[in-house]
Amino acid sequence: MPGSSSNDLTAMTLAGARDALKARKISSRELTAAFIAAIEAGRGLNAFVTETAEVALLMADASDKRLAAGEAGALEGLPLAIKDLFCTKGTRTTAASKILGDFVPPYESTVTQNLWNAGAVMLGKTNLDEFAMGSSNETSFFGPVVNPWRAKDSNMNLVPGGSSGGSSAAVAADLCLAATGTDTGGSIRQPAAVTGTVGLKPTYGRCSRYGIVAFASSLDQAGPMTKTVRDAAILLASMASVDPKDSTSVDLPVPDYESVLEGGVKGLRVGIPKEYRIEGIPADVAALWDKAADWLKAQGAEIVEVSLPHTKYALPTYYIVAPAEASSNLARYDGVRFGYRAAHPRDITDLYERSRGEGFGAEVQRRILIGTYVLSAGYYDAYYARAQRLRTLIKRDFDAAFETCDVLLTPSTPGPAFGLGAKTSDPLEMYLQDVFTVTVNLAGLPGISVPGGLTESGLPLGLQLIGKAFDEGTLLRAAQAVETAADFRAKPAKWWAA
């Protein structure tokens, strides 16, 4: 298209590209080709584990035909990146683990199938923490992802957050229009926050988990990672569905989220949970939080202080429940039927021990061991059963809070992106990254991170909004109001493409 370079195309929002495609101003093929070029140029970020350029172009051509025939789906011709935790039929799916080897699923996850049914184009599979266990994307077997953002006057590489670090980096660096993520304790919202992008974790049960490599089944939920709140609304509408193949998916109608975005926040009660004002919270994080409350108030929202008294138990509870489920979910990676198998096993025990010992990375092994421990005879009641009771109390905290407010406003993370390797030596410090996000998973609620501003050193910070179960509509409406007020337009310098 005359007058527009490929750079302009990759900078588009999902909504903008959709409208341009519908208006036949651009073709899916040229849009897709622009992203393929951007991905190639951005290989230094290590955002993708597998690039699927050929598949993408075939899908784009098919979309162009449907667009020409007037049979366009909701996401027709829009190139997306898929977290490599979603099984994609015929395309290698790794969970960023050595143990899956060159596993090529003979089936498609329900979420990605929904996307392809809506006409979306797959650019490739994005990097992540191994089995989604991590907050920095440094536990990936395929190496760490580099955050497109760098601090002012610094050449130091930073982490893109995790576990959906490949997706957050790809969205922030314009390597795709939008991406899918999964969120077990913050794995969508935290990477979105530290890359200046939008990440939405829907209510547990909103999206099907069928075909997503399981980490912790009672917490895992797929969601969109996008450049804008509107894009998140658009993508979620296509991802979400009840699924007869997932008994925990919920049969509620999927609203047209996009249509309710501009409803404004007049009269909306926004809760500020006092327990989230934790010790040692950086000044700029606290300041942004206060500012966001003022933005919403200025638009007519009512700000109320609420209490979530069991918040301090959330991280310990999470680090019992999630590893317990993971220890069982990951038992299937045993070297017997698919994936990595140790060479020349002496017997079945040796086959198990070496396949799993060689195939799983250190963080995954740590969590399997924790999970096995907390479920074992004599410890179950002290750990797992207690954690489940705490989980109930944490849920009740939210129920009580939502009697006096409609959404909650909190920071997304305790700070901006940190340096590669800065927190790898101390797992507990790494686990603290999720302090504001895990409560939402434990309660099964929807949460969204929206870019709020930059730190003094020029790094993005996110604001988290938490909604009532299955009330993503209100959540997105409030997020839209934050986004409008924040007017966050900063983009990382494209240092990697040089």
Place this chain on the structure above:
Amino acid sequence: MKTIKGSSGEWDIVIGMEVHAQVLSNAKLFSGASTAFGAAPNSQVSFVDAGMPGMLPVINEKCIEQAVRTGLGLKARINLRSVFDRKNYFYPDLPSGYQISQYKDPIVGEGEVTIDLKSGESITVGIERLHLEQDAGKSLHDQHPDTSFVDLNRAGVALMEIVTKPHMRSPEEAAAFLKKLRAIVRYLGTCDGNMDEGSMRADVNVSVCRAGGYEKFRADGSFKHLGTRCEIKNVNSVRFIAQAVEYEARRQVEILEEGGTVRQETRLFDARAGETRSMRGKEEAHDYRYFPDPDLLPLELEQAWVDAIAASLPELPDEKRARFIAQGLSPYDASVLVSERELADYYEELAQGVDAKAAANWLNNEILGRLNKAGLAITECPVPAAANNAIIRMTADGTISGKIAKDLLDIVWTEGGDPEAVVETRGLRQVTDTGAIDAAIEVVIAANPGKVEEVKHKPKLAGWFVGQVMRETGGKANPAAVNAALKARLNLPDEG
């Protein structure tokens, strides 16, 4: 045999059982894969069964219905809320590394089964619970010198684990319980009960204690009165159950009498050697790390749904047996007839409008004997029940004699045909005409003058004469008429 006599006194045998019954259902418990027996290895395996990444279990409603139906047949409490748990352990034939089972909250609670013993005594065996779980696949170690193979066709097939209370006291009771349980699930259509195909198998818990210990246990429910139990795994026939229990009880008594202690352990029954052998001790037992399966919500049933299943239950063996007894059968005959649904059905058709006792005798003495000899099941009986019914009617109304009835059965057994037509075409009608009978008597007397003398002081010989006359008439004579005519002719006294 409820007790074993040792050199130091008597010992009580106490037996409990865990029966695994494969649910009759076309699809597996959590996947749509087929459950048909005997398919090519790994041809009935879904991605869920194979434990592929991202696969999720989805409950098959038919299996739930079958479990509830079985629970109702065991007169058990149906739990409207039950929970599926994961039982974690590694084995190549367990693809996901855990078996989905029910641990703390099973779908069926306490119930009972009444068993009828040969002595005529009936006892009630308490059912502790019934829960649903997945079967594992099969490891094949004999296909290759240094490689094992795995067949996942069975993996994920629904099993009902039925756990009894330790209420059985002898090998006979254990065997009778398993037979009765099999009859119940077959009546209900919830399990085919084919033990040789593995669709029903039992783990048997055996312990012994000093005589009187069992009664104390029943009085206060305390297990301290009972001895240490050993579990005998996977006993797959009714006959083996009795053998295994007997062997195991004697083994334990021997240990105790020598001053030793019984080790709690899992044992295997070696059918060829007729003995049990240690498999693993308690200390080698797995830590299964049970926890609720987060992929499945707790199972909530509606009372109305359960009630609808209850309303659709067929008549069960106990009710049928009571009805048969009320119709005039002996408790023993009734028990035999209800032991298999097909046999009871056959009997009911055969007994239509005839004397129940006569019908039962005919079935027990004539049909079952012949079937046994031919190695056939009741469902394979060459003579339809209706044809037998006709034979019994003709016998009862005197159209044919009892002797002819048996001959007639032989004819229709081998050649087929309608019994009434056969009677006509072959002239098998009973002879009550006294002239013909008298003539036959004269022939016999003329041929046996010695016997005629003998019978005068030996009246018991009359039976021999009856037999000869019957033969002379080709079995068609009415035996009562023959008897009367003979007595008159030979001047025999009436038996007193």
